[in-house]
Amino acid sequence: MTDRPDSFQFAASGRRVLAIEAEALGAVAARIGSEFEAACQAMLACRGRVVCTGMGKSGHVARKIAATLASTGTPAFFMHPGEAAHGDLGMVTDADVLLALSYSGESDEILLLLPALRRQGNPIIAMTGRAGSSLAREADIHLDVAVPVEACPLQLAPTSSTTAALALGDALAVALLEARGFTADDFARSHPAGALGRRLLLHIRDVMHTGEDVPRVGPQATVSEALIEMSRKRLGMTAVVDADGRLLGLYTDGDLRRSLNDPGIDLRTARIDAVMTRTPRTIGPDALATEAAKLMETHKIQGLLVVDGDGRLVGALNIHDLLRARVV
Structure with a gap:
């Protein structure tokens, strides 16, 4: 050699x-x-x-x-x-x-x-x-x-x-x-475990929390009661809904930090509807999971509430749910 x-x-x-x-x-x-x-x-x-x-x-x-x-x-x-x-x-x-x-x-x-x-x-x-x-x-x-x-x-x-x-x-x-x-959708159907399959086949309903796992309180709840609900459900937020389950607002960990810096708010007695975000970002259950990822990235938020066509709360998810599903 x-x-x-x-x-x-x-x-x-x-x-x-x-x-x-x-x-x-x-x-x-x-x-x-x-x-x-x-x-x-x-x-x-x-x-x-x-x-x-x-x-x-x-x-x-x-x-x-x-x-x-x-x-x-x-x-x-x-x-x-x-x-x-x-x-x-x-x-x-x-x-x-x-x-x-x-x-x-x-x-x-x-x-x-x-x-x-x-x-x-x-x-x-x-x-x-x-x-x-x-x-x-x-x-x-x-x-x-x-x-x-x-x-x-x-x-x-x-x-x-x-x-x-x-x-x-x-x-x-x-x-x-x-x-x-x-089409790309056809390709995804034969590649359900691949990255493309996840992007094109995985819907919000497949990854969202539902039922009792969704944090929610009524508008008359106090901020401290909302915090207990947030801690129990571990999504970093809670929805505020009316008696029919329609979404009224959202309260998040970020809102809590702002409330703590406001000397005029007593967390023990203040009602949640006084401090909640009244027009939160939402998404529908039939949307693709990648749409949720894009919304979160665009608006610099960590979670989304899921509502149906009548505005009723049907689910919730956060960035960790998308990470577990390997969407992001």
């Missing part, structure tokens, strides 16, 4: 790889045309799922393509061709489309599956680097991902070719996404 290259050689090698792979992507992009459109049409018309398969590095790429398709509105899954020949082929129904990846187009494990899939009537889309290969000839649609050269200087490790296949898979997924009119 030679001595370890210095840092300049590392950087130069990295730039060379990216330049070679960028050139490869340009070559593939120039060939996108009728076959790509036919592949998109076949996937769009699919009544089942897109079954992605490949061996080795092509298998890793096929698995990622399946995941991208599934998360962007095109039902898909990965099938290992070796396992398929020993029973997993039963996962494929006659409503499915096969997307088979093999740069050489001669992977025995994939070719072995084709007769059974042909008999079942599955459309076959091949993604190979050789238009004259066995897989390309057997397929209904062939996507050419041939690259001028691999980035590996030994021309052994799949590098440019796997990048090209991965990028073409992304191109298919995005083209289908656009054709379906797939």
